[in-house]
Amino acid sequence: MYFATESTARWIALAATLADLFVALPLWWLFDPQASQMQFTEHVAWITVPPIYYSLGLDGISLPLVLMTVGIMPLCVLASWNAITTRVRGFMAMLLVMETAMVGVFVALDFVLFYVFWEAMLIPMYLLIGVWGGANRLYAAIKFFLYTLVGSLLLLVAIFVLYFYGGHTFDILALSQGTYPASLQMWLFLAFFAAFAVKVPMFPFHTWLPDAHVEAPTAGSVILASILLKMGTYGFLRFSLPMLPDASRIFTPMMVVLSIIAIIYGAYMALAQVDLKKLIAYSSVSHMGFVTLGLFVMNQQGIEGAVLQMVNHGITTGGLFLCVGIIYERTHSRLIADNVGLASPMPQYAVLLVIFALSSLGLPGTNSFVGEFLVLVGTFLWSKVATALASLGIILAATYLLWMIQRVVFGVPSPHHLPKLRDLNQRELATLVPLALLVFLIGIFPNPLVSRMHQSVTNTIASMSRAKVAPTAPPSAGLTGPLLAVGGEQLKIQGALR
């Protein structure tokens, strides 16, 4: 720690994250989309009493998330290259600890191991925000820390309860096969909800997010938005749905309503922001609402859309935060009013910002369109009203993003800023262009991604079909009768396939 200069620390971090990327990338081709079980598993005894294993594996849900994580991390290192000038060694070390924990969360197949990874990122993230953050960083850091910690600790109790009811095992796959009394499931669901809803964040547990995003350094914001939030939705998908199918059905109306509130409320809040980072933070609340909505309508389209949207949001919002970071390095302001009319001094930057904004609002041809479309189709099968309300979020997204673009890119420039602004350098292009390419790649050819998650989503739905509680009737059952029949047919077909 004392032998490396700051520049060496940067190169070491870049080399480590790139090495991770190149180690993980072959998984994309080695992964067998037809296989229904976990792949690339590792299973080593860790603690004897109670039996806890260092147990890892990938399926179609975790594969895209792992690849997204290892893909985003080198960009975070690059984005911090010149932005972080104090205690560089510590910063880079924290980024690498975060990467370990985040990949661990997505691949852990033992509940305790998952929990250890889940909690292990608390302190590094606390330090990332608190040491290298903005003016109000102390408040934001401790708020992030406490919110997530309270939720996680309730999760720990739920893990113990599952252990004793689920045959004295912490194996996630075995626990997903168990059946638990519906009343117990409801308690467990609420405990899971406390941990995952804070992380997503779902309305009304989202209040830590704007603070944390605004105060965190660029790399911290990108990690938060692109990866950390996905851990919440991943938790719902990996634990709540398959382990607690009855409770998931009972709580579906609540989850859908909260998702729709998040979509609309987040969008309205984004509309009112003058700070670019806050705007994107609230847009994250809105977009993550789509993900939870897709998960809890609990059909193939909804869940596949949700997983796709998790990846898409990681790419798009990561790109947007990187863009904000780049302009902040030049003008030292994140306010829209201070960054007006960038199209003429920074044409390359303007193009990339527009690409990410259009992707974020779900323009056809970009990645988010595919994800949001699938989520909405899934929701449509569940309830027309919910779909209509959720679509409102897309319209609002177009409003706040285009309005932002109108001012930041095409506004009348304020003269005193312009001479200083130079366009993107090679390093900055290297952080943004890969993400922009992915925006179009997934937008135009989503199938390789969707086909890899298909089998795992089918498995999840199959394990939910063990529920004894009937699927909750949507609020407007009368209107959607025929459509529900279609949905029901699909469920039957899936059942037959299984």
Place this chain on the structure above:
Amino acid sequence: MSLYGADLLALLPELIVVLAACLVIVLDPITPASRRDLLAWLSVGALALCLGLTGWQINELNVRVSAFSDLVVVDAYARFWKILLYGVTGLTIFMSLPYLKAERVHLGEYYGFILLALSGMMVMVSGADLLTIYLGTELMSLSLYIMTGLNRAKPRSLEAAAKYFVLGAFSSGILLYGISLLYGMAGSTKLASVAGAIGTRGADDPLVLIATILIAVGFSFKLAAVPFHMWTPDVYQGAPTSVTAFMAVASKAASFAAFMRVFVEGLGGLKADWSVLFLLIAVVTLVLGNVVAIVQTNIKRMLAYSSIAHAGYALIGFVAAARGVGASGGTPGLASIMIYLAIYSFMTLGAFALIGMLRKGGVEGEEIEDFTGLAKRQPLAAFLMLLFMASLAGIPPTAGFIGKFYVFMAAVEAGLAWLAAIALIFAAVSAYYYMRVVMVMYMRDPDPSSVEQPRLVASPALSFVLACAVAGVILFGLYPNPLVSFALQSVLTFK
């Protein structure tokens, strides 16, 4: 003499510690001040000898040697605690070397008193008779009173000693009164006879209940459980930091060991009654400890309240043991306390070792504010403190998480999931004040106007203590198997 040969053999580690203590006190006047380190080394040597002896005495798990017609027993349970106490005492001695010199109170008899306190604790963990345990408690407490007042130049140290003495004597009186009631009922102070008498007289005898409550109160003082915790903050703050560490760790561990043996082996028949009592005490203890710790500005005081809260967590394990059902019974609960306190020892010793040697112009920096900007001046020291604080808060992958893991798992197994949920919410509260130390170290810049910034004064002895503490915090966090299986085996002979 030959009649007592086996008895004396069983008590050999205790005898060695007492002899070493006497030797230190006798040698002290004839040792020049510059060579007082030798007395510390003598004490450590005695500890090493005892460690070997204790390991040799109980090399099989089911052995239960009782000596002096069942006044003391040597079993795997006592062995666990003794080994922990040797380790803690050894680390305290190493921590004291630089600390006492810096405070200019490097007195030889200090090591004698540490050893005497240790011998008291060893009698406590081995005692199978209420009076033996009482004598051990008193020997420990009297030595600690003196050690608390060691720093005669500091009024706070003297005040702490006086307060500790008065309240401690009071609590001993209550404990003794409870013991006398039990003696009146059972005609013997042996735990086995008491258990038998309770079995014949039934659990709802008011005399038994009163005696149980009195004994519970007496032990609650020693454990610093609410509402008998009042002495803790003042004493922890006033005592020399090395003594505070010793009290927070060793005396708590020994008190828990004796407490568990008395209540499980002696008063086990009243489980249903006292488990409710300790349930209440546990909840109040961890709530009060954690909440009051938030407003402290002195780090020793903060850690005093934190040690109160940690006693609350350990008591949850005890309630879980009492409510334990099924084949495993109370084993997971009792073992969880042993795991918890062993881990607690490492992180608390580490934190106090750092606090004691964080010095500003020859004075100990014991305010939380003194840690401001430590990460910039001494990144390694700040990082160690970060690890200790994270471990105290129970954040994985540190050992503190493992401690909480086993306690709460036992609680859930005993059907106390709601209690675990409450306790964990307050664990989040505790994270707030532990993280505040991290915050001032890493996120605040020191006040530029102050001339002298506190620095950690390094020395080989301190480095050794910190290395041991941090090794415990990391290794048991990543690989707790050895500790867990040791605790589980040690609790087997003990019902």
